[in-house]
Each structure stands twice: as structure tokens, then as C-alpha cells.
Amino acid sequence: MCLGIPVQVLECGAHFARCVGRNGEVRIDLSLVGAQPVGSWLLCFLDAAREVIDAERAASINAALNALAAVQSGETDLSAFFADLDREPQLPEFLRTQTS
Template sequence: MRVVAESGQWAWCEGRGERQRLDMRLIGMQPPGTWVLAFLGTAREVLDATQAMHIGAALDALDASLRGEVPDIDLLFADLVGREPQLPAHLRPASRSE
């Protein structure tokens, strides 16, 4: 979702045809125009425009699948095509220095 207005520890955000009031305490206040990942009324992570676009495409693919449509999965998951999945840095095993 994209921040449109700040209000104390909350922000009004818009995305995918919705407007929600999100708790911003996990990520701190963000200026209008900032993309955030939202879950259960809370902003969880600050996103760049590319990340927001990839998440939107994945949600579009999920919506189409739930409607019984066959979307162009490769197009909607273009950031994942042609590469092995990668764990986020915080989930990767620690490297050993010997």
C-alpha cells in the first residue's frame, strides 16, 4: 500500500482499490508516497516501487486463479522466473570462518 497521509503513529494508505488506516509503529512514520507491506492493519516493511509492483502482480495472479482464470504466470511472477528461490539473508545459515 502507498502512504497518503500521516496521523500520529498511524497513516492512511491506499492500494488495490482500498484505503486503510495502518499502524506504523513497526517501521516508523513514512512520508506520503512511500510503499509499505501491510498485514492485519499494520505496516510491516518499507518497500521500493519494484517490490510493490512484484507483490501486486503476485496478488493479481492469486485473484485470477481464485476466479478460475489461467493467467500468464510467467508474466505475473517475472521476478521469480529462471532462477532458484533464495532465502532471505536472516534465514540463511551462518558462514563459518576457519
């Protein structure tokens, strides 16, 4: 299984960037996203950036990865990792108009 890992750009060259993420510093291939400014967040698979993301999305992906690690270590209460699940589910706007 291949998981996307968010990393933040520390230094960027034409084809590779030095980034930091949950596993420390890594060298990331930028072939699919191009050069990015320092501070940008990238979603990476196998040390290659596939998507430029914002800090909020990086945080939510890291929370999900933390939950996965917690499950692997035997934890069963995952509410701390998914704060948005402690709410009543809402229909998307386009479906709300169809059910009224």
C-alpha cells in the same frame, strides 16, 4: 492465512497513516515502522505496517496477488504475472564460483 498487502502513504501522523492500496484507502498502524513520508510504500498485514518497501517490490507483490486472484477465478496461464519466470534460471554469484 494472512497476506501482506502493499500500500502507499497518502497522509501520515505520529502513529497511523492514511494509505491507498489494492483495496482502496485504509488506516495503517505505524507502530513497527514509525512515521513515513508521503509516497512511501509499506507492506502491511492486518492493517499494520511491518516493513517499508520500494515501489518495485510493491509492484512485484501486487503482481503475485493478482496471480492468486486469477487462479481463484480459474485462470491457468500465469505468465503475465511473473515476467521474470520467462528466463533461464541463474545461480547466485557465490555458487557460480563454486561450480567452475
